[in-house]
Amino acid sequence: MAFWFNVATGQVENDDTRGMDSDVMGPYDTEEEASRALQTAAEKTKAWDEADRRWEEGED
Structure with a gap:
């Protein structure tokens, strides 16, 4: 069985x-x-934001 997080109810x-x-x-x-x-x-x-920053600055 799968489980889900409902962002509207927080449940x-x-x-x-x-x-x-x-x-x-x-x-x-x-x-x-x-x-x-x-x-x-x-x-x-x-x-992901950190990876994008490194890529944009040519660090990767």
């Missing part, structure tokens, strides 16, 4: 309770992973 959902596509992030393998969806997204965005 973890499963396939049976999942909200609209535009409201959910996922799928995630575990409820715990889904509960950290916003943190994971922020960490990935920060890493």
Whole structure:
């Protein structure tokens, strides 16, 4: 079963309770992973921004 994080409600959902596509992030393998969806997204965005900065400055 997949888990989803609903950004509208702030709740973890499963396939049976999942909200609209535009409201959910996922799928995630575990409820715990889904509960950290916003943190994971922020960490990935920060890493991608840093990679872009290095590329634009010719460091990579």
